[in-house]
Amino acid sequence: xxxxxxxxxxxxxxxxxxxxxxxxxxxxxxxxxxxxxxxxxxxxxxxxxxxxxxxxxxxxxxxxxxxxxxxxxxxxxxxxxxxxxxxxxxxxxxxxxxxxxxxxxxxxxxxxxxxxxxxxxxxxxxxxxxxxxxxxxxxxxxxxxxxxx
Amino acid sequence: xxxxxxxxxxxxxxxxxxxxxxxxxxxxxxxxxxxxxxxxxxxxxxxxxxxxxxxxxxxxxxxxxxxxxxxxxxxxxxxxxxxxxxxxxxxxxxxxxxxxxxxxxxxxxxxxxxxxxxxxxxxxxxxxxxxxxxxxxxxxxxxxxxxxxxxxxxxxxxxxxxxxxxxxxxxxxxxxxxxxxxxxxxxxxxxxxxxxxxxxxxxxxxxxxxxxxxxxxxxxxxxxxxxxxxxxxxxxxxxxxxxxxxxxxxxxxxxxxxxxxxxxxxxxxxxxxxxxxxxxxxxxxxxxxxxxxxxxxxxxxxxxxxxxxxxxxxxxxxxxxxxxxxxxxxxxxxxxxxxxxxxxxxxxxxxxxxxxxxxxxxxxxxxxxxxxxxxxxxxxxxxxxxxxxxxxxxxxxxxxxxxxxxxxx
Numbered sequence: 001x002x003x004x005x006x007x008x009x010x011x012x013x014x015x016x017x018x019x020x021x022x023x024x025x026x027x028x029x030x031x032x033x034x035x036x037x038x039x040x041x042x043x044x045x046x047x048x049x050x051x052x053x054x055x056x057x058x059x060x061x062x063x064x065x066x067x068x069x070x071x072x073x074x075x076x077x078x079x080x081x082x083x084x085x086x087x088x089x090x091x092x093x094x095x096x097x098x099x100x101x102x103x104x105x106x107x108x109x110x111x112x113x114x115x116x117x118x119x120x121x122x123x124x125x126x127x128x129x130x131x132x133x134x135x136x137x138x139x140x141x142x143x144x145x146x147x148x149x
Numbered sequence: 150x151x152x153x154x155x156x157x158x159x160x161x162x163x164x165x166x167x168x169x170x171x172x173x174x175x176x177x178x179x180x181x182x183x184x185x186x187x188x189x190x191x192x193x194x195x196x197x198x199x200x201x202x203x204x205x206x207x208x209x210x211x212x213x214x215x216x217x218x219x220x221x222x223x224x225x226x227x228x229x230x231x232x233x234x235x236x237x238x239x240x241x242x243x244x245x246x247x248x249x250x251x252x253x254x255x256x257x258x259x260x261x262x263x264x265x266x267x268x269x270x271x272x273x274x275x276x277x278x279x280x281x282x283x284x285x286x287x288x289x290x291x292x293x294x295x296x297x298x299x300x301x302x303x304x305x306x307x308x309x310x311x312x313x314x315x316x317x318x319x320x321x322x323x324x325x326x327x328x329x330x331x332x333x334x335x336x337x338x339x340x341x342x343x344x345x346x347x348x349x350x351x352x353x354x355x356x357x358x359x360x361x362x363x364x365x366x367x368x369x370x371x372x373x374x375x376x377x378x379x380x381x382x383x384x385x386x387x388x389x390x391x392x393x394x395x396x397x398x399x400x401x402x403x404x405x406x407x408x409x410x411x412x413x414x415x416x417x418x419x420x421x422x423x424x425x426x427x428x429x430x431x432x433x434x435x436x437x438x439x440x441x442x443x444x445x446x447x448x449x450x451x452x453x454x455x456x457x458x459x460x461x462x463x464x465x466x467x468x469x470x471x472x473x474x475x476x477x478x479x480x481x482x483x484x485x486x487x488x489x490x491x492x493x494x495x496x497x498x499x500x501x502x503x504x505x506x507x508x509x510x511x512x513x514x515x516x517x518x519x520x521x522x523x524x525x526x527x528x529x530x531x532x533x534x535x536x537x538x539x540x541x542x543x544x545x546x547x548x549x550x551x552x553x554x555x556x557x558x
Contacts (some may be wrong), residue, residue: 006498006499006502006553007287009498010495010553010554041494041509041510041511042510042511042512042515042524042525043524043525043526044524064493064524065492065494065524066492066494067419067492067494067495068494068495069494070472122289123496123498124496125501129494
């Protein structure tokens with residue numbers, strides 16, 4: 001087996017999000033709160049979302065975890081803010097495909113920093129770290145969508 | 150004891166992982182298997198695979214002899230009075246669940262207490278939570294000293310005449326502490342309680358004498374002691390087992406089956422419903438032979454030396470926190486740690502790239518993580534095939550990890 005290149009995992013932009021997380025905190029008032037954890041390793045995230053007119057008006061997260069899970073949460077909140085719910089879910093699908101090493105369809109989506117997490121797909125043990133925040137978002141947006149429908 | 154020679158008997162250790170020679174430091178999760186164990190299982194399937202306790206045919210007899218022979222090996226291994234007291238299970242978890250579901254449900258009432266500690270593995274917490282809910286009994290936690298050890302004074306204060314069950318691990322899978330089971334058992338008995346011992350982390354590494362400990366039950370797993378997965382042991386004093394109801398019903402465990410009522414086989418078989426884990430038991434028997442040939446006292450002393458060496462080397466790294474007692478004499482062969490500003494998952498990933506396997510996470514001990522005020526830790530655990538060279542590689546891997554993370558920041 002060839003040596004894994006750690007630099008494909010720990011990209012500069014990931015470490016930047018880990019060290020300086022964006023959208024860290026808790027949204028007050030009529031926000032949606034989703035708590036999720038990864039029972040196998042102890043990572044946990046609390047995501048608060050403010051959904052307005054079918055859009056993600058604001059998103060914040062709190063949590064404890066490794067560089068991958070926390071930077072992914074930071075990037076996720078950054079990416080979905082201002083997007084409508086369909087777009088947010090589409091991003092999540094793209095991200096999930098990226099983690100599985102599948103071809104993903106970017107369409108006209110702006111992945112921004114998220115692309116830096118692509119290297120995680122080569123570290124199967126760490127994929128769950130990266131997807132935690134996205135699963136929380138899907139859960140939150142999903143329940144809201146059901147209520148509307 | 151010559152660890153280098155012993156290492157040759159573990160074929161899995163002779164490989165490269167991520168381009169580096171494998172350094173396996175996760176034996177507290179599961180140990181590797183030596184050739185005699187692999188061969189015993191292979192031989193069983195190639196030569197005498199058959200169901201036990203039923204066939205009249207030759208293979209059936211050979212399989213039964215192999216399976217029951219393994220039980221006798223376990224009896225001797227833990228110095229039980231009789232093989233009636235040795236029940237084969239799927240592992241420590243099933244063993245403790247059996248005690249909780251059978252002895253616990255029959256003997257606990259509202260107002261009774263079950264005493265466990267903050268350091269327990271989930272498998273010695275949740276079965277008691279469940280039986281406490283079902284019976285109205287109260288689950289009490291024994292506090293820990295600052296260094297993670299148990300004080301007998303605390304035991305005397307926590308265990309009362311209302312306590313019916315005390316259940317404690319002999320060696321902690323996180324703190325590495327060795328608990329004074331014999332003394333705790335004495336206090337439990339003085340208060341009319343029984344003593345249950347989680348031996349998952351002790352049976353592989355030290356001599357256990359259930360009569361000397363005077364424990365009422367002992368649970369342990371084969372896979373952590375060079376045996377295969379899927380096989381474990383529940384030892385119980387005959388006076389308890391005789392009165393206990395089986396937990397699983399079906400084939401193998403019955404004496405007479407009527408339309409509406411049935412009776413059970415005698416001990417130990419009444420607790421072994423269904424076709425048992427025959428190859429697993431035979432593999433465990435081979436593992437016991439292997440360990441006894443080296444000597445459990447030898448293994449314990451050697452691991453002690455490794456732990457002392459690791460403690461010394463690891464604590465010289467800046468920003469290193471080691472959990473549990475500082476004195477190596479109080480510890481078994483594992484070191485749980487954190488490095489400042491690097492999450493344990495990231496530590497484990499960087500080490501893995503160096504071919505070094507350690508565990509990261511909560512180690513199935515969430516209440517203990519809460520007590521330690523951390524969400525996760527990394528752990529290096531040693532066994533008889535590890536050497537000081539492995540620890541040197543770990544230490545240089547940890548230094549590399551620190552450097553790597555200070556560079557990328």
